[in-house]
Amino acid sequence: MSGLKSKKADIIAVAKLARVSPSTVSRSFNHPDLVKATTRKKIDSAIRKLGYIRNRAAQTIHGIRSGTIGLIVPTVDQTIFAELIQSFSEAVEKRGFTILLASHGYNLSREYELTRKMLEHRVDGVALIGLEHAHDTYELLEQQAMPAILLWNHSDTARLPSVGSDNETAGYLIGAHVADLGHRRIAAVFPPLDGNERASMRFDGVLKALTERGCEIPQKWQVETPYSVSSAKAETERLINSEDRPDAIICGNDVLAWGVLYGLAKARLSVPDDVSVTGIGDFKGSKDFEPGLTTVRIPAKTIGETAAEAISGMITSNVTTGNGTMVPPELIVRASSAPAR
Amino acid sequence: MSGLKSKKADIIAVAKLARVSPSTVSRSFNHPDLVKATTRKKIDSAIRKLGYIRNRAAQTIHGIRSGTIGLIVPTVDQTIFAELIQSFSEAVEKRGFTILLASHGYNLSREYELTRKMLEHRVDGVALIGLEHAHDTYELLEQQAMPAILLWNHSDTARLPSVGSDNETAGYLIGAHVADLGHRRIAAVFPPLDGNERASMRFDGVLKALTERGCEIPQKWQVETPYSVSSAKAETERLINSEDRPDAIICGNDVLAWGVLYGLAKARLSVPDDVSVTGIGDFKGSKDFEPGLTTVRIPAKTIGETAAEAISGMITSNVTTGNGTMVPPELIVRASSAPAR
DNA sequence: AATAGTTTTGCAAATGTTTTCATTTTTCTC
């Protein structure tokens, strides 16, 4: 009641109240050095009085950047991505962008739809997770000449610049570690490999390291299980039930490894005395496990930051970063693995 | 080269190619029933040929909704919020909105800035986490008549509608459970209560339940520790080192409870035989712990969905949902708590 | 106090849509 028109204030209202033209108000936002200090004062006070808030939509149609970056993820609520989302979003915010977030639940055609939606919103760039995307999605981004980047995994041959780790290397590191500890009775607990490029490349890496060292994983010890602690736990109980049990279990990721550790604990088997266990990912929590989990760290924070820098470079100065950056994974040895007896 | 003008296609280009007026193209998007099927065909083919993508920014300046909802969180990368973000975003996506996400790292003035930014982007609504926000933030939202909602906790007296659980009730449930099991030597491991409304209300609830049952927590057993598994673990080692140790430990959240469990495991104390342990939150993983963690579930999924429904109601039909919805927390008894000996 | 140079400001066009209203085209009825 007391003065401020409750109707939405626009730049014209501000101009009127400050007794200047709209152009001057606009300039005072975008090129403050071009307007006299005293006029700027008047304008600022009018802005405050009216509670005016700039309309980015109106700017955007002038070809001005929207200041948003679309981030399209499979899902948010897995530790694996939450960390990445956090660091990426923090890093782009620092550069003045805001994240437009959408999740597709591992459905590639939904991912395409969401990409379209991002383009409708005129995001300045798009970030996708992983290397596998629908043909249409790539086409769309190319055709619209939209700066885009792939997060989490890196491959030189990807169709877009990618920032992340190499899953095969991650698998190789773990495979080599376990084999070098002298284990020969090795089992693998992985998510379904089919259609999961992440998991299957890790597995390939493990196999490569083992083969080089003259080991192999017998078919019966190659376990596939959904991405969940509880099913990994259940599978583990099956795995160790036979008296002919492995003395090392290599897991496709930390979540599965947690499940395996619980399964072993329940069976009163000691880790690492009876069985060595390894994960991949170094999720929050793995460090504090009892025993601490030997794993490979995929440095989510570094990836998020590197990617943020890369894409804002692409946006602000059309600098294409070649085919991205390889952020090396790192073996982290903790208490859950020990030399074979 | 082969036909498609690489310059950004607008609605006018489409109209020209389809030999109709821009109005008709616009109509064919927004009121397809008003345009003849054959013209629609022509238009669709022109759209495809040019790779035209609608410009929501241009629509938005007509007062049309932007189709975005601002979600401002303290941080993404804690299990606690990731689940909530996922369910909220999924639920609003289902209603045609996209999430504009920003994180402030528990900095309330940064939260205010982010809220402003959301308003600049002309989001259709804003969702904040928790009940505690800067005065300015509330003012801003009110003054701009922006539909807004608070997630995670509910209070009838909050300045905005809130959807979530009541932390005091959550604490009460756990306190009652532990006391009713017959425990009298009870310790509490909580995050710093000062300036943390969530934690302190939970603690109040615990105290209330205990007092009603004639118990109390001695000062020396009231432990404050940062939100992290490792520090809870360290604190636990201190706590049980004295030979006069508690036989039940009530934790302010599941993450701390995990730390406590690890600490006890390391000390070779058996849960629940030697000590009962409880959490609050029922985070992913608590179910599969060895032993399973007794806790109070704050149903993130329900909260996200309820909140999504509430805010889209506020947006699409100006229905204000009173002061929100209380989503009741639920005691979940698992193996980590047992009757006192 | 006139001139030239510089700094500030305003006018008007442009941006990519939607929408109201008027006009044209089609369909129906007899």
Next chain:
DNA sequence: GAGAAAAATGAAAACATTTGCAAAACTATT
């Protein structure tokens, strides 16, 4: 096949800004 009614389309104004250009207002110089 004329007239009325209904359906489909187009013209133009509106939306909230930015920006190129020209005009106006200052400053400095003589």
